[in-house]
Amino acid sequence: MSDDLSRNTLAEAQAARLRHVWANPRGWRYWSAVNNTEVGIWYIVTAFGFFLFAGVLALIVRAQLAVPQNDLVSPEFYNQAFTLHGTMMMFLFAVPIFEAVAILLLPQMLAARDLPFPRLSAFGFWCFLIGGTFVAGSIFFDAAPASGWFMYPPLATNKDLAGIGADIWLLGLSFIEVASIAAAVELIVGVLKCRPPGMRIHLMPLYCWYVLIVAGMILFAFPPLIAGDILFELQRMFDWPFFDPDRGGDPVLWQHLFWIFGHPEVYIIFLPSIALMAMIVPTFSQVPITGYGWIVLAAVGTGFLSFGLWAHHMYTTGLPALSLGFFSAASEAVAIPTGVQIFVFIATMATGRVIFSVPMLFAAGALAVFVFGGLTGVMVALAPFDWQAHDTHFVVAHLHYTLIGGMLLPLIAGLYYFFPFATKRMLSARLGRWAFWLIFTGFNITFLPMHFTGLRGMPRRVFTYPAGHGWDWLNLISTFGAYIMAIGVLIVVVDVVRALRHGRPAPRNPWNAGTLEWTVETSDENWGVRSVPQISSRYPLWDQPGLVEEMDQGRGYLPDAAAGRRETLITGVLDATPEQVQRLPTNSFRPLAAAVFIGTCFIAATFEWWWLATAGGIIGIGVILGWLWTGTARPPEAAMMDAGRGLTLPLYASGPRSVGWWAMCITMVGDATAFISLVFGYFFYWTIHAEFPPPEATGPGLAWPGIAAATGLAAWATVLAARHANRAGRVAIARLALIAGAGLAIASIAAGAAAILTTGLDPVVHVYDATVWVLVIWTALHLAAGVLMQLYCLARSLAGHMTPLHDIDIRNVALYWHFTAGTLAVTMAVIGLFPLASG
Amino acid sequence: MLTRPDRATIVTLLAPPTVWALHFLTAYILAAIACAKGWDLGGVRLVIAAATAAALVFIVLAARAAHRHTGFTADTPPHDDPTRASRMRQMGAATFLVAALSFVAVVFTGLPAAFIADCR
Ligand code: HEM
Ligand SMILES: [Cu+2]
Numbered sequence: 001m002s003d004d005l006s007r008n009t010l011a012e013a014q015a016a017r018l019r020h021v022w023a024n025p026r027g028w029r030y031w032s033a034v035n036n037t038e039v040g041i042w043y044i045v046t047a048f049g050f051f052l053f054a055g056v057l058a059l060i061v062r063a064q065l066a067v068p069q070n071d072l073v074s075p076e077f078y079n080q081a082f083t084l085h086g087t088m089m090m091f092l093f094a095v096p097i098f099e100a101v102a103i104l105l106l107p108q109m110l111a112a113r114d115l116p117f118p119r120l121s122a123f124g125f126w127c128f129l130i131g132g133t134f135v136a137g138s139i140f141f142d143a144a145p146a147s148g149w150f151m152y153p154p155l156a157t158n159k160d161l162a163g164i165g166a167d168i169w170l171l172g173l174s175f176i177e178v179a180s181i182a183a184a185v186e187l188i189v190g191v192l193k194c195r196p197p198g199m200r201i202h203l204m205p206l207y208c209w210y211v212l213i214v215a216g217m218i219l220f221a222f223p224p225l226i227a228g229d230i231l232f233e234l235q236r237m238f239d240w241p242f243f244d245p246d247r248g249g250d251p252v253l254w255q256h257l258f259w260i261f262g263h264p265e266v267y268i269i270f271l272p273s274i275a276l277m278a279m280i281v282p283t284f285s286q287v288p289i290t291g292y293g294w295i296v297l298a299a300v301g302t303g304f305l306s307f308g309l310w311a312h313h314m315y316t317t318g319l320p321a322l323s324l325g326f327f328s329a330a331s332e333a334v335a336i337p338t339g340v341q342i343f344v345f346i347a348t349m350a351t352g353r354v355i356f357s358v359p360m361l362f363a364a365g366a367l368a369v370f371v372f373g374g375l376t377g378v379m380v381a382l383a384p385f386d387w388q389a390h391d392t393h394f395v396v397a398h399l400h401y402t403l404i405g406g407m408l409l410p411l412i413a414g415l416y417y418f419f420p421f422a423t424k425r426m427l428s429a430r431l432g433r434w435a436f437w438l439i440f441t442g443f444n445i446t447f448l449p450m451h452f453t454g455l456r457g458m459p460r461r462v463f464t465y466p467a468g469h470g471w472d473w474l475n476l477i478s479t480f481g482a483y484i485m486a487i488g489v490l491i492v493v494v495d496v497v498r499a500l501r502h503g504r505p506a507p508r509n510p511w512n513a514g515t516l517e518w519t520v521e522t523s524d525e526n527w528g529v530r531s532v533p534q535i536s537s538r539y540p541l542w543d544q545p546g547l548v549e550e551m552d553q554g555r556g557y558l559p560d561a562a563a564g565r566r567e568t569l570i571t572g573v574l575d576a577t578p579e580q581v582q583r584l585p586t587n588s589f590r591p592l593a594a595a596v597f598i599g600t601c602f603i604a605a606t607f608e609w610w611w612l613a614t615a616g617g618i619i620g621i622g623v624i625l626g627w628l629w630t631g632t633a634r635p636p637e638a639a640m641m642d643a644g645r646g647l648t649l650p651l652y653a654s655g656p657r658s659v660g661w662w663a664m665c666i667t668m669v670g671d672a673t674a675f676i677s678l679v680f681g682y683f684f685y686w687t688i689h690a691e692f693p694p695p696e697a698t699g700p701g702l703a704w705p706g707i708a709a710a711t712g713l714a715a716w717a718t719v720l721a722a723r724h725a726n727r728a729g730r731v732a733i734a735r736l737a738l739i740a741g742a743g744l745a746i747a748s749i750a751a752g753a754a755a756i757l758t759t760g761l762d763p764v765v766h767v768y769d770a771t772v773w774v775l776v777i778w779t780a781l782h783l784a785a786g787v788l789m790q791l792y793c794l795a796r797s798l799a800g801h802m803t804p805l806h807d808i809d810i811r812n813v814a815l816y817w818h819f820t821a822g823t824l825a826v827t828m829a830v831i832g833l834f835p836l837a838s839g
Numbered sequence: 840m841l842t843r844p845d846r847a848t849i850v851t852l853l854a855p856p857t858v859w860a861l862h863f864l865t866a867y868i869l870a871a872i873a874c875a876k877g878w879d880l881g882g883v884r885l886v887i888a889a890a891t892a893a894a895l896v897f898i899v900l901a902a903r904a905a906h907r908h909t910g911f912t913a914d915t916p917p918h919d920d921p922t923r924a925s926r927m928r929q930m931g932a933a934t935f936l937v938a939a940l941s942f943v944a945v946v947f948t949g950l951p952a953a954f955i956a957d958c959r
Contacts, residue, residue, distance in 0.1 A: 200926045201930070203921065292917055292933075293936055308944075325950070326866055329951060336943065537921065575923060687875040
């Protein structure tokens with residue numbers, strides 16, 4: 001009896017401490033929150049807002065196309081409207097909504113308190129909000145991008161034809177792409193290292209597999225686009241001729257870089273929505289998913305194969321038939337895993353007793369629409385068919401069947417399904433049914449006729465068309481359908497707004513689902529989980545009776561916040577054995593401030609206000625350094641802590657055991673991909689020119705690249721020496737090595753500068769010169785960042801935050817330097833040695 | 840991977856499609872350069888054929904290792920016990936399927952090179 005009593009008071013005290021530690025800030029300070037529950041919701045609301053905005057643009061586009069020779073909007077406005085529609089749907093809605101939903105759901109699904117880098121999530125969100133508002137807002141100043149969502153040169157590089165809108169597109173979206181990569185890093189580390197004890201990799205929810213694969217894809221898909229953006233902006237601002245054939249450039253390079261990103265992007269959009277279905281279908285069938293391994297196959301298979309499709313967007317550029325054959329083959333192959341995915345859902349429904357609730361309705365509608373879009377996809381993947389259909393409304397129909405069936409409808413299914421999770425209230429089933437049927441029929445009425453207008457030759461991206469080609473009434477029907485669909489979307493919005501206040505309060509786990517996110521409490525607790533459970537099933541809520549009580553009563557891991565710090569559990573990649581307790585940073589305005597200043601840098605660069613851009617960039621970097629300094633890698637007050645259930649775990653880990661090391665490694669993989677894309681550019685130019693470097697080229701010679709490589713690699717060696725010395729307790733030597741390393745790296749930068757400045761290379765004259773300049777500048781910037789990191793480690797050591805035992809900083813910096821040394825070596829070999837080999 | 844056949848990990852899972860990716864890049868890059876530079880396509884097609892054979896052999900070996908990890912018939916799906924052995928079986932099963940898909944995809948990529956003899 002008294003035992004029980006003291007247990008209860010203990011649990012009460014623990015709960016009070018947890019509540020205090022995880023509480024949200026109040027008043028205006030609320031916006032400094034970094035908790036995934038807040039950031040996830042902000043992110044979703046923002047992305048949805050951009051969706052509605054882009055949808056209104058689509059309605060304008062459709063209204064303009066309703067009848068032939070219409071003059072509702074001007075051609076200039078039409079171009080902006082469809083370009084911004086496509087751009088926003090893809091960059092400001094489809095990809096960010098994945099990140100948003102994952103940030104909201106993932107921690108709870110893993111019974112983690114938060115993801116490992118909450119401030120990074122917050123930073124990503126603020127970047128997204130600022131960059132997105134900038135891009136979207138441009139249309140009110142008649143300055144929106146107008147060259148189509150893929151910005152082909154020479155149209156988009158021409159300053160007379162494509163005004164500032166193109167710069168807004170390039171810089172605004174680059175800024176957001178960086179945020180996407182940040183989110184990808186966060187999500188990968190989250191899935192791999194933050195699972196609850198016992199959730200071995202074969203037990204994790206399928207959603208996690210998709211998150212892992214999609215985040216991995218982002219890491220390889222976005223960097224080529226960033227590389228392309230850099231080349232593009234250099235041409236627009238400084239007239240470097242990357243895409244100008246007169247000076248050795250080639251517009252097709254942009255198409256390659258864009259579509260190496262652009263096709264995987266389609267799957268980056270599609271897979272996360274399928275992942276939502278992989279959670280919804282088993283719940284409403286009340287049976288586990290049939291064929292877990294098949295879903296893993298589908299996710300991994302599409303993830304990979306989708307990278308072998310990019311040139312199917314380039315069938316009409318005159319590539320050799322052999323090349324087209326490769327891409328056509330991969331395009332057909334990707335249908336296999338995609339089909340498997342769909343059959344698994346059908347099989348699961350067949351084994352269970354399906355409850356046709358609103359989420360299931362949307363899910364079923366999604367399958368139907370997507371399969372149809374997939375069929376036209378197989379058609380356009382065949383080069384000869386595509387030559388006929390390319391750039392007609394047939395393609396518009398195809399892409400909307402896949403995007404709306406593959407992402408929008410599953411997402412709305414997810415909205416109805418997870419709404420009680422996020423808000424503790426239910427949406428209305430009656431309104432949901434209305435919304436579904438309006439959206440579903442409206443969608444088909446809109447886009448089915450476009451197949452026919454397309455086949456009858458109506459080009460896409462035209463602001464109007466003549467009567468009498470058999471396009472007239474089909475277009476009118478399309479427009480009519482678009483407004484029906486819009487009413488459906490409006491009903492969803494109204495229902496959401498209504499339910500926030502007046503919705504029926506949701507019981508806990510309203511759908512009787514089996515996965516951990518539904519342990520979420522109905523009261524407004526902010527701690528995620530009261531305590532972390534031990535998992536032994538794929539559907540713990542179905543198979544582990546008493547689990548929820550155990551968690552709620554604080555009988556799991558980490559039931560307390562004794563040190564007054566936010567903490568979460570880090571476990572092993574394969575078997576989820578507990579490894580460490582990770583201290584998490586708390587609420588802070590620093591991520592917001594960093595986003596504001598870095599955003600200023602990008603936005604000012606758009607208008608070529610260089611002083612403001614530089615100032616913004618420098619202050620932004622300063623804020624980030626301050627954030628790292630105060631928020632990361634502080635030695636804990638004790639080496640170990642009691643993690644509950646008799647488990648004692650370390651509070652500090654460095655190297656491959658620390659989450660920071662993984663984050664650095666993953667980031668650098670993305671960085672290396674961008675670099676490889678630039679190198680790809682060099683060799684691309686080599687293939688299209690009979691002689692490359694051109695015979696009249698004078699630089700950069702061998703001497704300067706050689707010196708740059710030697711000094712830079714020596715700098716790398718000193719970083720490694722510093723790491724060793726620090727580990728071995730010879731702190732003074734480590735500090736000296738860091739100083740020497742910084743000096744060597746600066747020497748390397750200087751030698752690189754000499755290589756391009758003193759050898760007669762002029763980046764405006766020929767693409768060869770420009771390419772060499774870009775490679776050298778890229779490398780120099782990495783060296784400069786490396787110097788900053790060396791000095792940072794030095795300062796940390798002097799301040800006592802980095803010690804022989806607590807060496808996260810230097811180990812991460814050493815890892816960074818491995819990649820930088822590789823970048824340096826490749827750059828110098830390409831610009832210094834390759835001309836000898838080819839010339 | 841092949842050198843440590845007793846373990847099924849994320850690396851073994853991703854190995855077969857990675858081989859597909861390398862094979863795809865080899866084929867595409869070689870053909871692109873050959874056609875741009877006017878190299879002899881016959882030689883390139885032979886190299887692609889050899890690369891295809893090598894990739895297929897690797898994938899078959901990976902599939903065999905994966906099949907071994909599934910424990911043959913000792914246990915049938917869904918492989919969802921909270922044990923290391925079950926994890927091995929599940930990863931083995933998934934890897935086997937991924938390997939099968941990679942096999943098909945490599946064959947698909949090889950086919951154009953088998954049939955198309957010039958750069959038009
Ligand atoms: C809400 C209903 C929607 C309607 C009525 C609609 C309508 C249209 C129309 C008529 C076009 C062709 C404009 C032209 O070629 O002149 C278009 C283009 C496009 N749409 Fe949509 N759309 C909708 C939703 C979406 C969604 C959900 C996405 C993606 C997630 C999307 C992505 C695109 C893209 C990428 C383009 C190509 C833009 C370009 O050619 O640059 N749309 N849309
Ligand atoms: Cu594609």
